[in-house]
Amino acid sequence: MQLIHFAILSPFLLAFVVPFLFKYVRRIHTGWFVLILPILLFTYFIQLLQITSNGRTLFSQAEWIPSLGMNFTVYVDGLSLLFALLITGIGALVVLYSIFYLSKEKEQLGSFYTYLLMFMTAMLGVVLSDNMVVLYLFWELTSISSFLLIGYWYKRERSRYGATKSLLITVFGGLAMLGGFILIYLITDSFSIREAVNQLQLIMASPYFIPAMVLILLGAFTKSAQFPFYIWLPDAMEAPTPVSSYLHSATMVKAGIYLVARFSPIFAISEVWFWTISIVGLITLFWGSFHAVRQNDLKAILAFSTVSQLGMIMLMLGVGAAAIHENNPAFFGAAVLAAIFHLINHATFKGSLFMAAGIIDHETGTRDIRKLGGLMTIMPITFTITLIGTFSMAGLPPFNGFLSKELFFTSMIRISDISFTDVSTWGAVFPAIAWLASVFTFIYSMMIVFKTFRGRLNVDQLEKKPHEAPIGMLIPPIILAALVVTFFFFPNILAYSVIEPAIQAIIPEAIQTGSRFAVKIEAWHGFQPELYMTIGVVALGTIGYLTLSKWRPMYNIFKEKWSFNALYDRSLIGVEKGSYRLTNSYMTGFLRDYLVYVFGFMIIVLGSVMFYKQAFSFQTEHAASIGTYEAILSLVMVAATVTTVFARSRLTAIIALGVMGYTLSLFFVIFRAPDLALTQLIIETISVALFLLCFYHLPKLSLKQKTRRFKLTNLIISLGVGVVVTCLAFASTSQQSLDTISTYFIENSYKLAGGDNIVNVILVDFRGFDTLFEITVLAIAALGIYGLLKVKAQGKRKRGVRR
Amino acid sequence: MRKIDTNDMLLQVTTKITAFIILLFSLHLFLAGHNNPGGGFIGGLMSAGAVVLLLLAYDLKTVRRILPFDFIYVAGVGLLVAILTGMGSFLFGAPFLSHAFDYFQLPFLGKTELATAVLFDIGVYLVVVGVTMTIIQTIGEKE
Numbered sequence: 001m002q003l004i005h006f007a008i009l010s011p012f013l014l015a016f017v018v019p020f021l022f023k024y025v026r027r028i029h030t031g032w033f034v035l036i037l038p039i040l041l042f043t044y045f046i047q048l049l050q051i052t053s054n055g056r057t058l059f060s061q062a063e064w065i066p067s068l069g070m071n072f073t074v075y076v077d078g079l080s081l082l083f084a085l086l087i088t089g090i091g092a093l094v095v096l097y098s099i100f101y102l103s104k105e106k107e108q109l110g111s112f113y114t115y116l117l118m119f120m121t122a123m124l125g126v127v128l129s130d131n132m133v134v135l136y137l138f139w140e141l142t143s144i145s146s147f148l149l150i151g152y153w154y155k156r157e158r159s160r161y162g163a164t165k166s167l168l169i170t171v172f173g174g175l176a177m178l179g180g181f182i183l184i185y186l187i188t189d190s191f192s193i194r195e196a197v198n199q200l201q202l203i204m205a206s207p208y209f210i211p212a213m214v215l216i217l218l219g220a221f222t223k224s225a226q227f228p229f230y231i232w233l234p235d236a237m238e239a240p241t242p243v244s245s246y247l248h249s250a251t252m253v254k255a256g257i258y259l260v261a262r263f264s265p266i267f268a269i270s271e272v273w274f275w276t277i278s279i280v281g282l283i284t285l286f287w288g289s290f291h292a293v294r295q296n297d298l299k300a301i302l303a304f305s306t307v308s309q310l311g312m313i314m315l316m317l318g319v320g321a322a323a324i325h326e327n328n329p330a331f332f333g334a335a336v337l338a339a340i341f342h343l344i345n346h347a348t349f350k351g352s353l354f355m356a357a358g359i360i361d362h363e364t365g366t367r368d369i370r371k372l373g374g375l376m377t378i379m380p381i382t383f384t385i386t387l388i389g390t391f392s393m394a395g396l397p398p399f400n401g402f403l404s405k406e407l408f409f410t411s412m413i414r415i416s417d418i419s420f421t422d423v424s425t426w427g428a429v430f431p432a433i434a435w436l437a438s439v440f441t442f443i444y445s446m447m448i449v450f451k452t453f454r455g456r457l458n459v460d461q462l463e464k465k466p467h468e469a470p471i472g473m474l475i476p477p478i479i480l481a482a483l484v485v486t487f488f489f490f491p492n493i494l495a496y497s498v499i500e501p502a503i504q505a506i507i508p509e510a511i512q513t514g515s516r517f518a519v520k521i522e523a524w525h526g527f528q529p530e531l532y533m534t535i536g537v538v539a540l541g542t543i544g545y546l547t548l549s550k551w552r553p554m555y556n557i558f559k560e561k562w563s564f565n566a567l568y569d570r571s572l573i574g575v576e577k578g579s580y581r582l583t584n585s586y587m588t589g590f591l592r593d594y595l596v597y598v599f600g601f602m603i604i605v606l607g608s609v610m611f612y613k614q615a616f617s618f619q620t621e622h623a624a625s626i627g628t629y630e631a632i633l634s635l636v637m638v639a640a641t642v643t644t645v646f647a648r649s650r651l652t653a654i655i656a657l658g659v660m661g662y663t664l665s666l667f668f669v670i671f672r673a674p675d676l677a678l679t680q681l682i683i684e685t686i687s688v689a690l691f692l693l694c695f696y697h698l699p700k701l702s703l704k705q706k707t708r709r710f711k712l713t714n715l716i717i718s719l720g721v722g723v724v725v726t727c728l729a730f731a732s733t734s735q736q737s738l739d740t741i742s743t744y745f746i747e748n749s750y751k752l753a754g755g756d757n758i759v760n761v762i763l764v765d766f767r768g769f770d771t772l773f774e775i776t777v778l779a780i781a782a783l784g785i786y787g788l789l790k791v792k793a794q795g796k797r798k799r800g801v802r803r
Numbered sequence: 804m805r806k807i808d809t810n811d812m813l814l815q816v817t818t819k820i821t822a823f824i825i826l827l828f829s830l831h832l833f834l835a836g837h838n839n840p841g842g843g844f845i846g847g848l849m850s851a852g853a854v855v856l857l858l859l860a861y862d863l864k865t866v867r868r869i870l871p872f873d874f875i876y877v878a879g880v881g882l883l884v885a886i887l888t889g890m891g892s893f894l895f896g897a898p899f900l901s902h903a904f905d906y907f908q909l910p911f912l913g914k915t916e917l918a919t920a921v922l923f924d925i926g927v928y929l930v931v932v933g934v935t936m937t938i939i940q941t942i943g944e945k946e
Contacts, residue, residue: 674840678832682848686935689855693943754904754918756838763842764920764927768900771923772885775930779878782934786875789941 001062012121015114022110030109031099038092045084052078052501075130078501083127090250093476098242100473119145132181132191143170150239162235169232173222180215183208213267224256227284230307237299241358250347261506268321277318284311289440294555298357298367322418333510335411342404352480353389365463374457383453388481394445400487409530442541495519603720619734658688675759818860825853843924847931874936881929888922
């Protein structure tokens, strides 16, 4: 464990303290305590920039389960550090924002910050782990914390729905990803990603190459809300706005992007990789922006916009993979540059937009653009922030979104130069669709800013009288908006400190040793096709926005019935119904039926194994001779059994069963097993007492109910069990193919464990773990009985009061 | 458990004495476990047996007064003791549930063996008592 391990785990550790802070220090908003940590972590990671910006990496290993090759290995390179900075930087701003967004009187802040800190550790773990199993672990932890945060207002039905949906989809992807990791492990015999990069030749030659790639991509696509898995993201907007801004726009949804970038050095060599990522990215880009225009809820527009922008980054990473195929890596590497740059820009402008939407929601009580309007003079600062954010998103100067959109167009145009595409087909399709998507992006960006802030103010439609937000709520989006402008004028502060090291981690081929990758980000590069494309976007976008009311009804063609959402809902209902029917078919609620299953299974499995192994043998030469005592005791037992079965009253049956148990303990005495005898004796006593207790509650034993069929089944089952157990007992005593292990215990119980009583030494020492599990099972059984009976009794009482 | 109307004088008087004898004997069984028949499981069951006797002779309310705690917690504490004993071996760099024992000269007792296994056995004892009593009490008090 070194400082970096501790840095990753520190939010998780703080999460343990937070509930107590919330409970006992009510005067101060819990967020102020939490805020310190992300700021500290951010400065710590900033300081690590010195290492990565010089092309070096940091590697540190803490052993966890070395015998299985699972270690907490931290690997810091340009890519992971970029994400770590985003996570802690945006994290700090979001915590500050949440202090003013969530009231300390009304909300359960303890659980909110616990989940948020849990997420922070999980996300840092995802981007900084080199070990794939550890990565997977943190990956699932992000899904779980996201689930908890979406469902934070768990009393709302939509929150619960959104939380479940996101969990089901992302965990499905995570599981697929784990499968991919295991395939890589099978090839390379190591869970380390760096090791996998080193053994590239081996992986490429393996038949698992494509399956592993597809499985890992499933993980990435579900997490990053790519088509058609994007459906969980709009529903995740039920979370409090700080969460949407943090998890569902800036960090968690980019985990899939991270995964694709991280595995690019391994899979990018394949054309399948290029095609899958580019096409999925392209569809997502278009689909997201196209549907964003349809939405009326500010956060829903932003959610679809996030889907679209994630698709765009994905698409650029896909195109960047071409750098490995072609002999001009720097030329296509520009797409990766664009991806990284846009990733940073998106975090800034979308973060500020989400926060602004939160402010509007907080101060007016609605997010519906049909009700909003005319807020410009009332909320001038929020208006400015939104203006900067949306114009950057639309790709206008002087904001950073313009730069990355130009770079994006450049990489789209360059697709036609890839050797396996050509201008007449794919080379033209990609730029065309990308351009069209940008037009829609422009339109919904304008919708966000103008529908909210211009037009007429309808105060009576709003739930609250609108006013400007408190300054603390404005500071985080102002900082982000300031960054949006700063990155436009000085993009090069990022170039060699952050972007180049990240490119090096994604496409190492693009950078020869000793030389640098030319990170050229300029606002003006002459009258190039990119500029004409931007002008076209603005022109058509403006027309589109102005005539919005004319063509927006066309969205009604897309019926909700045929959407992916409906498919998700229907399949969920189908699975539920199916499993309900299946379970109902055998869970009858009668103990006698369950006993038939249990014993029937036992007869079939044991009997067939014995038959298959030819294990029947009835030798008696090893057996002890039968003396008078044994004969008498056996007779007593048989008599007790017969009495139990044919008893007419239940009380008789219980007592006869007790007789059988006590006789058994006498058998143990005869065969000199005092421990067993004692246990049997006490168990029998207590279980008779228990039976007598239950006896009060049982209905009268009625013999009429027993049909012939019921009797016949019981007869067959009991005969079967008797025969199988007898055969097994004979077989186990007559064949001694293996040495008994009892000699080991006899020899070592005093030597190793200091006890003469072998039975007890086995229980507490040699087989202590078994005992631990046994007492755990006992405790669970007790809890179950306690819960079932107590809850039922309480329910009855409550109903009684109401009556 | 349903209150029995008949006043079982004989049973109640005997129980007053025998319950303690059984409890003491169960304690003896528990401690003897390492070298003679007995141990946490048997000891726990026998202690539970003593309480069951009390329950039969008197009623649930009386037993509640004598032992004013929820037995489900006893089971929980026992499980915790067992797991913590197992984790204690981490402090010495040994795998989970490694036991140690040694012989000590103690006042009054003379040369005595002390083993960490006893701690684990205390956990087993508590779980068994807790579980048995929880089950019997919950079913018994259900009307």
